[in-house]
Amino acid sequence: MSAKKIVLTFPKDKIDKPIVYKLIKEFDLSFNILKASITPDQEGHMVLELDGDKAEIDKAIKHLKDEGVNVEFLSKEIKVNWDKCTQCGACVSICPTEALYIKDRQTMEVAFDPEKCIACELCIRPCPPRAIEVHF
């Protein structure tokens, strides 16, 4: 079994097609939609985490490309250096996927869920002590 995070860009003539659902039916994959922004008559963007047999994931990615969908791999990983973090909370409102979140409303403790992170890097600059790092 293997897992891959990918960013899909759909041309506007493809956004109403059930392309992604074929990934379950034809390639026996499961997926998590980590982020989606699709507006009628415009380009659509989706971040998916695919789980399944590696060979089937490769076939599914080829299928997406053949359908005219642009596929990019998320090869970056975001890590929080908790030794540097001051728990200021500045990153929480910026994070679009709630990967950075308030774990405890009493103490306002900040936590990070790497499963939800799409490596957009929006949190990097606003972090005063530079506690959020990008690893390649």
Ligand code: SF4
């Ligand atoms: S890179 Fe930062 S802002 Fe972007 S999803 Fe990951 S934790 Fe959130």
Ligand code: SF4
């Ligand atoms: S912005 Fe930086 S210092 Fe503040 S809570 Fe987030 S990771 Fe910690």
